[in-house]
Amino acid sequence: MEGFLQQLINGVTLGSIYGLIAIGYTMVFGIIGMVNFSHGDVFMVAAFFALIMFLVLTTWLGISSVALALLIVMVISMILTSTLSWAIERVAYRPLRGSFRLAPLISAIGMSIVLSNFVQLAQGPRNKATPPMLRDSYTLWQNAEGFAVTVSLKQIVIWLVTAVLLTAFWYLVQKTSLGRAQRACEQDRKMAGLLGINVDLTISLTFVMGAALAAVAGTLFLMYYGVINFADGFTPGVKAFTAAVLGGIGSLPGAVIGGLLIGLIETFWAQYVSADYQNVAAFSILIVVLIFMPQGILGRPEIEKV
Template sequence: MTEASLYFLQQIINGLTIGSTYALIAIGYTMVYGIIGMINFAHGEIYMIGSYVAFIVITGLLGMGMVALPVVLFIALVVAMVVASSYGWAIERVAYRPLRGSNRLIALISAIGMSIFLQNYVVLAQGSRDVAMPPLVSGSLVEFGSLETFQVTISWMQLLIWVVTLISMTVLTLFISRSRMGRACRACAEDIGMTNLLGIDTNRIIAMTFVIGAALAAVAGLLLGLYYGVVNPFIGFIAGLKAFTAAVLGGIGSIPGAMLGGLILGVTEALTAAYFPSEYKDVVAFSLLVLILLFRPTGILGKPEVEKV
């Protein structure tokens, strides 16, 4: 292979890695939107909190002398998911449920307020500086190409991100398509009023949606924290916007759409950063958002919204 094509391949690998994590976060936006038609702008902060919890658990366990890597990662993952889920649940309960039935704009403002609150709360509790995530997963799995031209690398960390994302998405897909709660979830997304009339407590389904979205955001929080090696209270904002873009790109309300949108966005960004000055990658990502909203507001896999009567 030529140098150029090896370089290109490396960008695709990097793009798919970041894209997987965007997809994990985007699920939270798309599921909530699919059911209650609201953008949960505090969702990015849930990801940030997940990252912090993972950081705290990992440094704590290492400090206690625990070194078995899989165990440390597993405990961090579970704790981050549980804590983030409780935040997701609490946010819905406190900031959104009381406003249900009022104008959509009001819930949106509440979400923005919640986002600012959470960010500042973490600044107060943890300080506003970067904290360094211990580099737990290092080294590379595959290297090919030659050192003189260009060497393509797939690191263990990238592999971990792919595998964990794949497992999470598979479990989610099975849950939505097969389980009783997943069925109720789909029913809510189609017609929440009718679901209520069939005797289903839709408030519980909505709460569950927030919990699932938050748990997946926490997975992304752990993975990206390890990948970048730093965590700070402001990472939620930009990651949230990127994931939101991914959700819109794929078609907001559609779960496969969020997965696809995340991957496309990740690859687009990686390619932009590779062939143009890397500052352009956010410009391109958000230009993409504007273009989709202008030309295909329903996204790639989204269905045209039919106004419910």
């Protein structure tokens, strides 16, 4: 029972990170119908931004408060990553928006390779580590044999940040003029343009918002694991895409629910089956969902217009 509770805590934490990345996938797909396969590498670049800024703040500028340093790092990483994503959309995606459907997909894969190889050349192929951050932990339960169920301060921070951001972005999409413009572009971009909506600006802002969430996820990932590698964009990115499909691509709450489910599947599989095949378990879920429930948990069936 204690092992189950501990893996439940770990799975929710991992799933929260996946959910933040998955929101970027689901927002872009919902508006322009394209899977942004470079989004995982944008997350990885954001984690390197966070690493560099954290080391600059704590080592060179002498900021001793880890909480303050993390807050500054998160804000700067969001700005830099959003700028990068805006440039990617302008250079790699916008010129191909009217092309055949495979062209943006190929461009996205190519941009993913560019980002991954650039970071490998700039930072090297080895793992980059940070000093330990937020090391406090709290014991929730301890049995007679001494096994304790614990929750760390890092995990609590990840849960709170995910909940706050999901609420904020849901409000933005549902209650603001930008959200109405995004939903209008999702339904019919041509008609939205005829009604006076700046479609190009709306799509660019959607990329920026998704990248900002990826920056937060990258900062939390670095805080939680304390290490990052240039190849760490692919696997979390594909798992986050799996989460978006599982939750219903196009649904913000669905992306987070899918992320939580993927995180729980991974951790429980590692606990009760084998840690060597936890990635197989996560990707098998994608295959099953695409076959039996392609619209996902909270997604809506796509209606073909004729």
